[in-house]
Each structure stands twice: as structure tokens, then as C-alpha cells.
Amino acid sequence: MKALLQRVSSSKVSVNGVTVGEIGRGITVLLGVIPEDTQRDIDWLAEKIVNLRIFDDEDGKMNLSVSDxxxxxxxxxxxxxCGECKKGRRPSWAKAAAPEFANEMYLKFIDAVKKEGIPVAHGQFQAHMAVDIQNDGPVTLMIDTKE
Structure with a gap:
């Protein structure tokens, strides 16, 4: 699994002009699924994101998690x-999971984050989405469960 995290002051996602998910202060997670992903990847990634200390404490140091x-x-x-851009001019999607499997893993990831006690909003799988991100910092991190 690949996750691009952005610490945000607010974020929302819309489909056809209708907001389907919206949060205030927190983290926007863009999630990519590969065919080799397992429940272990989901659990590890959910725990990592929820406990990652990327929010400022009273001294201005990144010492607090989204949970905190x-x-x-x-x-x-x-x-x-999951796109590969090493060869040619057009990205290859060969390493991305098939839609049915990717959706299953995406939903399991959402459930895993909820089990960590964090309020979760989400987009709509396979929809063309407009994402509004008010990046805070900016703080942007990439996590790959296979690295």
C-alpha cells in the first residue's frame, strides 16, 4: 500500500459538485493499493498514520498525533x-491492484482507521472526484508498506 499524507486544517472531496466527505483539522490520506497488499499492510498503515506525530505541540514541535x-x-x-513513470511518457498502471480488490482493501483500510478511534470521512471509489485540501504547513509524507 502506498499512502500520501497531508496534514490539513480542512479537506473535502466532491463528486459531481456534491460533497461526499469532509473533515476539519486532521490528515488527508490518498491511498494506492497494489495486488500484494494484505490485511497486515492495512493494520500496520492505519496504526502508523493514527499515531504519526506530525502535529505541533505547545512548543511548536511536531510531537502530537492526529489522535492527540x-x-x-x-x-x-x-x-x-501506483503508477510507474520510468519508461516512456505515459504512466503505466500495471502495478496497481484490480478495481474489485482495490475497493475491498480501501474499505478495510477505512474500517481499520475507524477501529483506531478516529473519525473518518472518505471519497467515492472509482469516481471522478474534486479534492479541496487546505494543507497545513505544508506537511506532506509518503508511506509505502513495502519499503
Whole structure:
């Protein structure tokens, strides 16, 4: 699994002009699924994101997690994170999971984050989405469960 995290002051995702997911302070997670992903990847990634200390404490140091600040998480499926751009001019999607499997893993990831006690909003799988991200910092991190 690949996850691009952005610490946000707010974020929302819309489909056809209708907001389907929205959060205040927290983390927007763009999630890419590969065919080799397992429940172990889901559990590890959910725990990692929820406990990652990327929010400022009273001294301005990144020492607090989304859980500590009572933040929220917005999860958006993003198969393009699995794109390969080494050869040619057009990205290859060969390493991205098939849609049925990717959707299953995406939903399991959302459930895993909820089990960590964090409010979760999400996008709509396979929809063309407009994502509004108010990046805070900016703080942007990439996590790959296979690295």
C-alpha cells in the first residue's frame, strides 16, 4: 500500500459538485493499493498514520498525533500513486491492484482507521472526484508498506 499524507486544517472531496466527505483539522490520506497488499499492510498503515506525530505541540514541535489533537482523517482512493513513470511518457498502471480488490482493501483500510478511534470521512471509489485540501504547513509524507 502506498499512502500520501497531508496534514490539513480542512479537506473535502466532491463528486459531481456534491460533497461526499469532509473533515476539519486532521490528515488527508490518498491511498494506492497494489495486488500484494494484505490485511497486515492495512493494520500496520492505519496504526502508523493514527499515531504519526506530525502535529505541533505547545512548543511548536511536531510531537502530537492526529489522535492527540482529536483530529479527523479523510481517505481517498488514488490508484495513480501506483503508477510507474520510468519508461516512456505515459504512466503505466500495471502495478496497481484490480478495481474489485482495490475497493475491498480501501474499505478495510477505512474500517481499520475507524477501529483506531478516529473519525473518518472518505471519497467515492472509482469516481471522478474534486479534492479541496487546505494543507497545513505544508506537511506532506509518503508511506509505502513495502519499503
Amino acid at each position: 489533537v482529536r483530529g479527523e482523517i479523510l481517505v481517498i482512493s488514488q490508484f495513480t500513486l
